[in-house]
Amino acid sequence: MFLAIKEMLHEKLRYSLIVALIFLVSYLLIILTGLATGLANLNKAAINEWDASSIVLNSDSEGRLQQSFLSQDEVASLPNNGTRISQYSTLVKSENGLKENTQLVGLDSKSFIFKKLKITSGSKNIRNNAGVVSDKFKSDGFKIGDHLLVANSSLRIKITGFTPRATLSALPVVYISPDTIQPLNKGVTNAVVFKNKLENSKIPKGTNQLSISSFIKKLPGYSAQQLTFDFMIAFLYIIILIVISIFLYILTVQKLPNLGVLKAQGVSTQYLILSTLFQSFIISVIGVIIAIILGEITAITLPSEVPIVIDKSNIIVTGIGIIIMSLLGALIPIRQIAKVDPYKIIGG
Amino acid sequence: MSNLIFESVTKVFGEGSSKYVALENINFKAESGQLILVVGPSGSGKTTFLTIAGGLQTPTEGDVKINDSTIKSLSEKQQTKLRLEKIGFVLQSYNLVPFLTVEEQFKLVDKLKKQNLTEQKMHELLSDLGLLELLKKYPNQLSGGQKQRVAIARALYTDPDYILADEPTAALDTDRSMKVIELLRDLAHKRNKIIIVVTHDLRLKNTADKVYQIIDGKMQMIN
Ligand SMILES: Nc1ncnc2c1ncn2[C@@H]1O[C@H](COP(=O)(O)OP(=O)(O)OP(=O)(O)O)[C@@H](O)[C@H]1O
Numbered sequence: 236m237f238l239a240i241k242e243m244l245h246e247k248l249r250y251s252l253i254v255a256l257i258f259l260v261s262y263l264l265i266i267l268t269g270l271a272t273g274l275a276n277l278n279k280a281a282i283n284e285w286d287a288s289s290i291v292l293n294s295d296s297e298g299r300l301q302q303s304f305l306s307q308d309e310v311a312s313l314p315n316n317g318t319r320i321s322q323y324s325t326l327v328k329s330e331n332g333l334k335e336n337t338q339l340v341g342l343d344s345k346s347f348i349f350k351k352l353k354i355t356s357g358s359k360n361i362r363n364n365a366g367v368v369s370d371k372f373k374s375d376g377f378k379i380g381d382h383l384l385v386a387n388s389s390l391r392i393k394i395t396g397f398t399p400r401a402t403l404s405a406l407p408v409v410y411i412s413p414d415t416i417q418p419l420n421k422g423v424t425n426a427v428v429f430k431n432k433l434e435n436s437k438i439p440k441g442t443n444q445l446s447i448s449s450f451i452k453k454l455p456g457y458s459a460q461q462l463t464f465d466f467m468i469a470f471l472y473i474i475i476l477i478v479i480s481i482f483l484y485i486l487t488v489q490k491l492p493n494l495g496v497l498k499a500q501g502v503s504t505q506y507l508i509l510s511t512l513f514q515s516f517i518i519s520v521i522g523v524i525i526a527i528i529l530g531e532i533t534a535i536t537l538p539s540e541v542p543i544v545i546d547k548s549n550i551i552v553t554g555i556g557i558i559i560m561s562l563l564g565a566l567i568p569i570r571q572i573a574k575v576d577p578y579k580i581i582g583g
Numbered sequence: 584m585s586n587l588i589f590e591s592v593t594k595v596f597g598e599g600s601s602k603y604v605a606l607e608n609i610n611f612k613a614e615s616g617q618l619i620l621v622v623g624p625s626g627s628g629k630t631t632f633l634t635i636a637g638g639l640q641t642p643t644e645g646d647v648k649i650n651d652s653t654i655k656s657l658s659e660k661q662q663t664k665l666r667l668e669k670i671g672f673v674l675q676s677y678n679l680v681p682f683l684t685v686e687e688q689f690k691l692v693d694k695l696k697k698q699n700l701t702e703q704k705m706h707e708l709l710s711d712l713g714l715l716e717l718l719k720k721y722p723n724q725l726s727g728g729q730k731q732r733v734a735i736a737r738a739l740y741t742d743p744d745y746i747l748a749d750e751p752t753a754a755l756d757t758d759r760s761m762k763v764i765e766l767l768r769d770l771a772h773k774r775n776k777i778i779i780v781v782t783h784d785l786r787l788k789n790t791a792d793k794v795y796q797i798i799d800g801k802m803q804m805i806n
């Protein structure tokens with residue numbers, strides 16, 4: 236690709252400009268996808284940790300955990316390998332004044348969800364008003380052995396362990412026993428979570444089985460938020476496609492006479508097209524790589540309140556996306572190259 | 584032996600009322616070892632003639648044969664290969680790639696032909712054309728005449744059987760023009776090439792083996 240490289244080296248300014256543009260848009264894309272993932276995680280991370288496949292809720296709850304109440308009979312008629320979830324959202328304070336909005340989740344210590352829970356420090360114990368809490372508490376200054384004072388209640392929950400990735404609807408989770416949550420919400424069961432999907436015949440009337448993924452989609456605000464991000468991301472892809480097309484179009488128009496003469500001199504159209512594709516590929520790879528590096532640096536330097544998660548799959552998808560866009564952007568210039576008639580240039 | 588033959592070639596542009604006959608029933612034959620000059624007024628059909636000879640345009644009627652094979656029967660790919668290997672074009676403008684130095688213009692040809700002759704051959708050619716000190720320059724750092732001479736060197740570099748040159752001396756002074764034409768004539772004679780030069784510079788008439796004139800699309804030998 237002699238021709239392609241020589242041209243880029245000779246026209247450094249022009250090609251640096253395109254690289255800069257690709258970089259800026261890719262950077263924005265990486266940050267946006269990072270935020271989308273981060274916010275999505277805040278909403279659903281705890282549920283993912285459960286590693287379950289379905290959830291049974293009250294039919295009238297529209298898939299909302301907080302609005303779902305299952306009767307004793309309904310719970311009793313469901314298979315008993317499910318985990319009964321009892322939840323209560325509230326504010327908790329530590330004795331030295333730290334505050335946290337939180338989701339209290341009551342579940343049995345023999346349930347599969349509790350057995351699954353990972354611990355980053357402390358122990359996994361929820362007996363006698365003890366709680367295993369999201370490690371968000373740890374980063375906010377809470378320690379093992381601290382007591383959480385529940386607002387409007389005399390309940391004191393002792394922190395015994397920290398568990399990672401435990402957020403639900405953007406709030407850190409506190410796992411406690413059914414006995415501990417009983418005085419707060421009368422011990423109601425909001426939902427039963429199952430490791431495997433249940434046959435429809437096993438689902439009592441008045442209740443409704445949802446897959447975990449559709450349950451997540453129905454989390455308050457979740458879909459609206461993700462759609463907004465998807466929309467912005469899609470637009471950025473379109474913008475980058477248009478920008479690259481225009482840039483390459485102008486560059487190609489400017490050198491069309493030379494390309495025509497090269498054709499007359501026996502340079503194949505295929506070679507010229509490959510040159511352009513190669514250039515397009517190189518500029519997007521450089522732009523994307525700079526964007527990835529800066530994206531990572533940004534993610535590290537941003538305060539931890541900004542929920543940005545730049546993971547490998549995001550980077551790969553964005554990188555490939557941008558490269559595909561820039562190759563697509565080369566299509567119009569390629570058409571021009573294919574069409575240019577050496578005679579038109581010579582005859583002029 | 585190479586040869587280039589036009590058999591009753593007619594080229595018509597446009598249709599109906601805008602129809603224009605650029606070349607009319609041309610019969611022409613060139614053989615190895617000849618420098619042929621084609622002269623004629625502006626708009627008479629000289630460039631059209633040259634581009635048809637090089638396979639850049641197809642005749643409306645008649646056939647053009649190169650080494651006894653009809654150009655229009657060749658595939659696109661074969662025609663490209665023919666131009667790369669057998670024909671050297673020197674055009675009125677845009678001959679040089681703007682972002683390649685003089686030296687790199689030749690390297691490009693090496694890459695395309697998967698050969699590597701650069702050093703020796705390039706030096707020979709460039710010293711013949713008085714261009715040795717220009718190797719590292721870009722086309723926009725050259726004068727019109729220098730550009731034209733580099734273009735000629737580039738066309739010769741592939742060692743083609745045919746050289747088709749459109750006004751190669753337009754930007755040169757009489758002295759340089761004569762030198763270039765003499766170089767081309769030597770090539771034709773010593774290396775057995777077919778060289779066709781389109782020009783309106785009548786001073787060059789006496790240097791050629793044959794001179795044709797085109798007027799209003801009709802061609803006749805005048806010398
Ligand atoms: N694509 C085309 N469509 C219509 N007419 C054309 C086309 N190309 C050339 N012509 C006409 O054919 C005639 C011959 O053109 P040509 O370029 O061969 O002239 P020329 O002898 O090379 O002139 P010059 O000395 O000015 O370069 C001109 O009258 C021109 O207008």
Ligand SMILES: [Mg+2]
Pocket residue numbers: 629630631749
């Ligand atoms: Mg002309």
